[in-house]
Amino acid sequence: MLEHTHWGLPIIGYFFLAGLGAGAYTVSGSVLLRGGGGGFGQQHFKLARYGALLAPLPVIIGTGMLILELGSFEVGNYFKFINLFLTINLSPMSVGAWLLNAFILASLLYAFTFWSADSKPGDQWDTLRRRLAWAGVPLGIAVAVYTGVLLGAMPARPFWNSPVLAMLFLVSSLSTGVAGILLLRALFDNDNTEQPGQGEGGYILAASDAMLIGFELLVIFLFIMFAHLTVGNVKEAVSVILSGGDLATLFWFGVVVVGLLLPVLIELKYVIPKLLYHREYYAPRGVEILVPVVVLIGGFLLRYVVVYAGQMTGPVGI
Amino acid sequence: MTVLSPTITRRDIINNLGKGAAVVATVSALPVSAKAAVGGHQTQYGMVIDTRRCSGCHACSVACKSEFDVPLGNTRSWVEYTEKGTYPNVSRGFLPRLCNQCSEPQCVSVCPTGATYKRAEDGIVVVDPDICIGCKYCMQACPYDARFINPITGAADKCDFCVHRVAKGVVPSCVNTCPGRARIFGDLNDPKSEISRVLDSNRVTVLRPAMGTKPNVFYIDADHSDESDIRYAGQYIDVTTHRKELARR
Numbered sequence: 001m002l003e004h005t006h007w008g009l010p011i012i013g014y015f016f017l018a019g020l021g022a023g024a025y026t027v028s029g030s031v032l033l034r035g036g037g038g039g040f041g042q043q044h045f046k047l048a049r050y051g052a053l054l055a056p057l058p059v060i061i062g063t064g065m066l067i068l069e070l071g072s073f074e075v076g077n078y079f080k081f082i083n084l085f086l087t088i089n090l091s092p093m094s095v096g097a098w099l100l101n102a103f104i105l106a107s108l109l110y111a112f113t114f115w116s117a118d119s120k121p122g123d124q125w126d127t128l129r130r131r132l133a134w135a136g137v138p139l140g141i142a143v144a145v146y147t148g149v150l151l152g153a154m155p156a157r158p159f160w161n162s163p164v165l166a167m168l169f170l171v172s173s174l175s176t177g178v179a180g181i182l183l184l185r186a187l188f189d190n191d192n193t194e195q196p197g198q199g200e201g202g203y204i205l206a207a208s209d210a211m212l213i214g215f216e217l218l219v220i221f222l223f224i225m226f227a228h229l230t231v232g233n234v235k236e237a238v239s240v241i242l243s244g245g246d247l248a249t250l251f252w253f254g255v256v257v258v259g260l261l262l263p264v265l266i267e268l269k270y271v272i273p274k275l276l277y278h279r280e281y282y283a284p285r286g287v288e289i290l291v292p293v294v295v296l297i298g299g300f301l302l303r304y305v306v307v308y309a310g311q312m313t314g315p316v317g318i
Numbered sequence: 319m320t321v322l323s324p325t326i327t328r329r330d331i332i333n334n335l336g337k338g339a340a341v342v343a344t345v346s347a348l349p350v351s352a353k354a355a356v357g358g359h360q361t362q363y364g365m366v367i368d369t370r371r372c373s374g375c376h377a378c379s380v381a382c383k384s385e386f387d388v389p390l391g392n393t394r395s396w397v398e399y400t401e402k403g404t405y406p407n408v409s410r411g412f413l414p415r416l417c418n419q420c421s422e423p424q425c426v427s428v429c430p431t432g433a434t435y436k437r438a439e440d441g442i443v444v445v446d447p448d449i450c451i452g453c454k455y456c457m458q459a460c461p462y463d464a465r466f467i468n469p470i471t472g473a474a475d476k477c478d479f480c481v482h483r484v485a486k487g488v489v490p491s492c493v494n495t496c497p498g499r500a501r502i503f504g505d506l507n508d509p510k511s512e513i514s515r516v517l518d519s520n521r522v523t524v525l526r527p528a529m530g531t532k533p534n535v536f537y538i539d540a541d542h543s544d545e546s547d548i549r550y551a552g553q554y555i556d557v558t559t560h561r562k563e564l565a566r567r
Contacts, residue, residue, distance in 0.1 A: 004563050006454040071452020075472030080451050083431045093430035093455050154424060155529050156461035233528075236546070314567035315461055315526050317547040318413070 005311040010069040015147050015303040016176070017062030018100070019169060020296070023177020025055035025107050026140030027208075029133035043201030045121050048133070050184040051177065052114040055136075056107040058180075059143070063100055092150040099146055103139045106132055144173035151310060158233035159240070160310040164226070168219045168302075175212040176299035178205055179263075179292035186288035202288060203274055203281035209295065210267040213260050220256070237313035241305060246312065251305045259298010263291045362421070362441035363479055364506040364534035365493070366516050367414050369541070371500035374399055374412035376560070378492035378501070382416075385480060385491040392466045393561045394477040395492050400541050402555040411541030414500070416492070417464040417477035418525065418533030419443050425456035425465065425474075434474065441534065442481050447473035461529040463567055479503070506534060 028051025035044025067073055072080035084097045110132040113125035148166025155161055182205045227238035241251040266287060273279040374397055382388065382395035400411040423443045425434050433450035436443050445456075450473035457465045457474065468475035480490035488494070493501040504513035522536040543550060544566060545557050557566060 004567075006457050069454075071454065071467040071472040071474070072450070073472070074452070074467075075470065077472055080472075083433070083449055083451050087432050089430070089432060091428050091430040091455070093428065093453060097430060150455075153428060154459045156424065156459055311458070314546075315529060316544070318525055318542050318544045318566060 005308060007307055007311065008069065010065040012300070012303045012307045014062035014066045015169070015307065016300045017058035017065070018147060019144055019173030019299060019303070020176045020180050021055045021057070021059035021062070021107065022103065022140040022143035023173040023175065024051040024058075024140075024180050025103070025110065025136040025177070026144070026174060027177045027181060028052045028055060029110075029136035029140070032133045033130065033137075043204075046189070047181055047185065047201050047205065049114045049119065050181045050188075052107075052111050054180050054184060055140075055177075056104060056111050059100065059104055059107065063104070092146055092153055096143070096146040096150060099139070099142050103143050106135050106139055110136055140173075140177070141170060144170045151306070155233075156315060157237075157310045157313075158315060159227075159237035159313050160306070161234070162223060162227065164219055164223045165306070168216065168223060168306075171212055171216045171219055172299050172302055175209055175216055176296055178209040178212060179295035179299070181205060182209065182288065183292035183296070186285060186292070199281040199283070202283060203271065206267045206281075206283065206291070207271045207275065209291075210264050210271055213264040213267075213295070217256075217260055217264075220260075233315050236316050237309070240309045240313055247305050247309050250301060251309075254301040255298055255305055258294055259301055263295045263298070266291050359507045360441070361439060361508075362506045362534060363419065363484060363503065364441075364513060364536065365416075365479070365490075366502040366513055366520075366522065366536045366538060367540075368500045368502070368516075368520075368538040369412055369414075370539045371498040372397070372412040372414060372496075373498055375497065377495045377497055378414055379560070381491040381495035382477070388475075389469050391562050392468065392475070394464075394475070396559065396561050398560065398566070399558040400543050400555070401558075402541075402543055402550065402553065404554055409541070411543070413537070413540055414492075415462070415464070415525075416535060417443065417479075418462055418531065418535045419479060421532035421534060422530060424459040424461070424529075424531060428455045428459045430455065437481075440481075440484065442479050442484070443476075444478045444481060445474050445476065447471040447475070450474050461526050461531060462533075463563060 028048045031044050031051065032048035035048065067081050070081055084094065085101070088094055088098055110129065113119070113129040113132065116123075119125065145166045148169035151157070151160040152162055152165045182202070185201065185205070224238060224242070227234045228242065229235075239245050241247050270281065270283040270287065274281040376397055379393065379396050382393075386394060388394055395414070395416045398413040398415060400413060401408070403409055419442055421441070423434075423436055426436055426443060429435075430453060431449050431451055433447075434443065434445045434456055447468070450471075452467055452472045452474060454467065454474070457463075457467070460476075465474050465476045467473070480488075480492075483490060489503045493503045502513050502516050504511040506513060506517070508514060516538075517536060520538050522538055523540055523542065524533040524536055525540075525542075527533075543555055545555055546566065559566060
């Protein structure tokens with residue numbers, strides 16, 4: 001059923017990577033700006049730095065992958081994509097292309113303000129950094145949302161034609177962004193569990209990620225429920241991920257169980273003792289690596305299932 | 319402009335309001351009468367396909383292929399066969415397909431570069447291959463699967479009602495070649511055109527009207543049965559698309 005799909009792995013990879021980068025910038029910006037109010041165990045700057053250094057790279061790689069799948073690129077007109085930037089219109093792809101430009105520029109500058117290993121709050125880049133953090137929160141949200149709007153804009157693709165899809169992509173982007181920061185922290189931060197209070201950053205991230213995954217499960221429930229309760233095109237389309245559908249196993253096992261339920265349950269196991277009983281937060285290094293990895297796998301599989309399911313289904317009848 | 323005097327009455331005000339309204343009405347009526355003066359209406363080319371006269375001979379598909387040198391494996395115009403039923407209650411229908419040149423073309427509204435647009439002069443939806451970057455968004459948006467990526471230009475391509483012929487007053491190639499004279503082409507907005515008279519005197523349908531695209535290709539007596547239609551579950555139905563995409567989507 002996949003032989004005549006127009007958008008394949010490059011687009012799926014782009015949706016995933018752009019979501020990851022957008023989420024990382026948004027989370028980093030909000031952590032930096034909210035950190036002044038405390039609550040991150042003096043780790044807010046470090047967490048914001050991981051997010052800032054992570055954000056531009058996946059978006060740049062993903063955007064590059066987009067160009068690979070253009071028909072013009074395939075026949076050797078490697079720079080024809082420039083035509084995108086000779087105009088602007090209300091097509092979600094046009095808006096998105098300009099947004100990506102702004103995002104990449106701002107996120108690169110933002111990463112630059114964190115570049116030095118001994119950057120700290122109040123150093124010479126502080127004003128610029130805070131301004132770019134203010135810019136990054138809406139920019140990240142816009143990039144994450146537009147990918148869902150882009151798919152959702154077409155009645156001819158009933159699986160995608162849902163207002164909840166953009167919301168789903170946004171929540172998934174934020175969740176994968178948090179996971180990216182968690183993963184970098186687990187891999188590169190060597191003293192995160194030694195001193196008391198040092199686990200605070202991990203706790204905040206794990207707790208937010210658990211909350212985001214909870215929201216994501218809710219949005220998925222709404223997406224499926226409203227599609228299934230209707231009749232006609234949308235109901236037929238959503239049946240591709242319901243029992244007996246071609247993508248059902250991948251969706252329910254890959255996205256829901258591995259990508260959402262598994263990480264949220266593990267996170268809750270470590271978060272709840274502190275949340276309810278104010279115990280010290282501690283999670284072994286292995287868990288701090290495993291959880292973000294499965295969240296990222298889930299985020300990728302979600303884009304995979306959505307992009308293919310939308311193209312495998314269409315309006316019913318002729 | 320009336321100079322307000324202290325002795326102004328309620329009747330004066332009402333009279334003046336009336337005059338103002340008359341001026342506004344004249345001004346807003348101007349563009350319309352100017353348009354009528356140049357003798358025109360908005361041309362919207364369209365097509366009626368009388369499937370009762372179609373024998374599924376593919377002459378239109380072949381004429382289209384040769385008119386545009388359409389690359390192998392791609393189709394701007396094609397004919398689908400629908401077979402259904404169980405002996406002795408069976409039927410076979412032919413459904414010639416092409417771009418519907420919609421009045422609300424979603425391919426146009428999603429195009430990020432403006433490469434695809436609906437021509438103001440004749441309502442034909444065209445693609446400018448010099449601008450198109452081949453992002454395939456229009457191919458996702460089209461409910462009729464009318465578009466493909468031309469492997470030579472790398473741009474989106476589709477039926478354009480033979481715009482180069484139509485501009486010279488010649489009918490499209492498929493219309494010209496149809497041995498059954500199943501295709502009628504013309505200006506839908508000209509009440510005297512043949513197509514307008516045929517549309518007025520026949521029951522016609524369009525494909526997938528629920529998509530809201532307002533197609534300008536109409537069918538007489540078309541079989542809208544489809545494999546994906548739940549109404550035909552358990553019944554023999556087979557659609558042959560005669561193109562690379564073996565199933566309708």
